[in-house]
Amino acid sequence: MSHGNMNLTLKIWRQNSGKEPGQLVTYPVKDISPDMSFLEMFDVLNEQLVSKNENPIVFDHDCREGICGMCSMVINGRAHGPKTGITTCQLHMRSFKDGDTIVVEPWRAQAFPVIKDLTVDRSAFERIQAKGGFVSVNTGTAQDANCLPIPKDDADASFNAAACIGCGACVATCKNASAMLFVAAKVSQFALLPQGRVEATARVKNMVAQMDAEGFGSCTNTGACEVECPKGISLENIARMNREFLVANCKD
Amino acid sequence: MSKLDSKIPDGSLEQKWTKYKSSVALVNPSNKRNLEIIVVGSGLAGSSAAASLAELGYKVKVFCYQDSARRAHSIAAQGGINAAKNYQNDGDSVYRLFYDTVKGGDYRAREANVYRLAEVSNSIIDQCVAQGVPLAREYGGMLSNRSFGGTQVQRTFYAAGQTGQQLLLGAYSALNRQIGLGTVDMFPRHEMLEVVKIDDKARGIIARDMVTGKLERHFGHAVLLCTGGYGNVFYLSTNAMGCNATAAWKAHKKGAFFGNPCFTQIHPTCIPVSGDHQSKLTLMSESLRNDGRIWVPKKQGDTRKGNEIPEEERDYYLERRYPAFGNLVPRDVASRAAKERCDEGYGVGASKMAVFLDFKAAIERFGKTQAKKLSIENPTPQQLKEFGKQVVEEKYGNLFAMYEQITGENPYEVPMRIYPAVHYTMGGLWVDYNLMTTVQGLYCLGEANFSDHGANRLGASALMQGLADGYFVIPYTIGAYLSKEIAVKPIPTSHEAFDAAEKEVQTRIDKLFAIKGGKSVDHFHKRLGKIMWDKCGMARNEKGLKEAILEIRQLRDEFWKDVRVTGKANEMNPELEKACRVADFLELGELMCMDALNRSESCGGHFRVESQTEEGEAKRDDDKFTYVSVWENKGNNEWDLHKEDLMFDVVHPSQRSYK
């Protein structure tokens, strides 16, 4: 089946399981259309592998519209590929040239062990959230939504932090594999709202403690996470979390 | 008939839910601790149900196929969520929301369910705000509303273009809280492959650990399916790649009847297909229709670029056909009109299967207002355009960026191309007022059930229904069943019913591997999608549907003879996952066509070419079809049709008109 006219060389990380070592394997792909998304190019390659009775490449993906946060590839050394502000699934082949060699690797971090090929285990994020990424309010106990006016600027800032899709590109990009941007986005989302202030002290302490326990690195403030974040989560959130953490620890 | 009891409470419409709540049997707290509930799916319905039930004290297990509950496809909903708050003082009420929803659904939904939905809509907003969901606000600090999907009141709450994401994160945070408290066990990367029934009651599931490939048995006093819709039967849809019908379909084959399978919503504003490599379609919020104008060239087969076609040679067909609603007609009407133009040869773009959505007029209009606002006299056309673009960017910047990312075209300069795409399925497992399917103890919530949207869902209603079911309906209605189950001790998963169910799954998986055929799973999925789209898509007719049924049967036979599933069962294997799902789609597709064939009227998203008015609008046949088609699986791809007659005591069905 012909699609387009780009021919590429792919070097893709193959690893059968977390227990076995992996390596980069070279695959040529032909007739790629510039209108294809990067993951559709993977579909074409996988279709070829299946036709040769080989195991297709396993990679995480779901919504393919940049919101579920499932896709996770480091492409030519950059999380989610060469463009900023998008996820891997939103990357299109027109961002590459005919004849390019593209190296694709999984997120790499101690806290994100490889499950298979390009798929990693991001459950560390889940455990961090279970420690405090919520407001303790039971269903049905809420007062009328407009009883609590919230300044628009605060609501917007909270929204901007809440736009995080939990993909882990910040960890993948950070030279220290630090999860600060992710955790800070969660902490900030609540810290900025009066509903979240009630438990702010416990939240930041519990979430930071879990973050440390998961084996993420610390923050060097290089700012790489902010640049590679597909949702543009601001470094400002990290500063806010540091402040929250400091104040929380001064309190008791 | 006897098999269907919708259990709608007596009393006046306004009193049904209130009375139900105060009379439904309760389970005392010490008994709740001993009752286990399985929730499959972690979207809005699943997460909210799991969190709320765990808060009540039940022991809950949640399963999802993604690596995190937060990734369920509810996250992709853009537009908003409706509620009858009447914060805008524009005359909204529970009754109006109810009325609009029943009418929007083309009088094919249950009055009592829809009324309850409208009633609890307000509590949803309260709950979400209390959880810290950052909904859009005005400068005064109050919540902001917009009008959405052609309603005449502003009742839609939103969080920029990411309302689904924010609401899901709210429900997910409530779920996380319970996980942290140890009341919910979460099983991500698990796919449910079978329902376990003991003495005709749902008592558990068989799930596959998608990392190790191991089949697991899980017991529950009740099982809740919150697994979303089945739009992926069309291969190309706005659903996520993993969205599937498997859980619902297995339940269906175990005795849960399927309601209105043919009711599919085709969304008008999606980015068109760009080639045969296409794996999914991307929706752009229909809020674009508030300011964009939809048109095609007046000349058939016009190959000029959009910008090169002069004003007088453009056909703004929605404004022409529906002067009252114009570009804001409901989704089904807008979709069909686009298809009609393209089928007649007026389509645009390389594929000719697209229409223009043009912001030129809006940019000019905004430019003028902006210039006035900035007190600039005699602005140059260039200035006007710049101002206009700025306003458009503020309102729709993220959508425009998305469009440019996907198509490589700059929508500020050239008109966008759009085409309808499968978006939502109103059909699903039939449930009674308690949200219980025809299998005792098996519930179905959210998009997965047939419920509240009738034949067409209104914008911003899906989020409302998912959360209503999960937060405010199931916590009450499940008590009606579980209060009678308190004496049932957890059944060990060594029970023979679990043995049998697991064996069934294992056999099916083994069978798939044993075929060792020549064609990939996607090959079959794409072919099924094409049959469905061509013959059971936006316009359906008897001949096409009959052909489709035969073609699907052939394709299914071919699948079971010639599919190739690579790899092994005991490892992470997406090919196997897809094969299991496509095998079910190949059966569901046939049922959808049968249902579409049976319903020879047009209503909502279901358009039968044989049933239209002289102007080509959908024509309902209330005398013959005021019922829910409920299909009972008899095995071997045979079904019996049951009918649940719909009573309209309060709203009187009228022909929808948007002229």
Next chain:
Amino acid sequence: MSNASPNFLTSSIGKKFLMGFTGLFLISFLVVHVCINACIYFNDSGETFNMAAHFMANNIIVRIVEIGLFLGIILHIVQAAILIRQNNSARPEKYAVQNLAVSSKWYSRSMGLLGTLLLMFLIVHLANFWVPTKVAVFKGEEHNTFESLKVVFSSPLILIVYLLGLASLFYHLLHGFQSAFRTFGLTHKKYTPFIKSFGFWYSVIITLVFASMPITLYLGIIK
């Protein structure tokens, strides 16, 4: 939710806080240092400079602060070593290709390397000046620091070592200054731009003034 009480100083943020705190302390010391150095520009054959140096070497309060200074340096280094170890183990398997140049500045990623260079420079620097002064104080002799300056900086090799050391200092400061403020959570949309540009100009000025000294001495502008 219940409130866990992790030890602040052993948490990742706490460690960074200590880095920032000691860093800013050392930064403030540089101001004193540079001011004293600048005394050579009286161009009075080091008279003023030697007076200041004498004061620094003999004043009791300065002596006490000096101990704090060394403690600060040691803490900064030890803490850095711990953090670098932890950060390295946070990514045991490295990327085959990593393109960080587009997302961050090289010096922000090289604080460990720059710090090590600085440490090496510091050892040379202490050996050149601090040790002889101490020896003199210990022996009760008068030490002409200005004279030893002239001697040391007559060597082009030493001059190059110093200039490289100061280049490391410049980049270390350039990142470290504003990074410390972020770590303390001291950001504000109004004041952060000020802090950032202050940090930038601070790094530039401090480094330039320091560098001007060996250069002018080497070239014989200051005698």
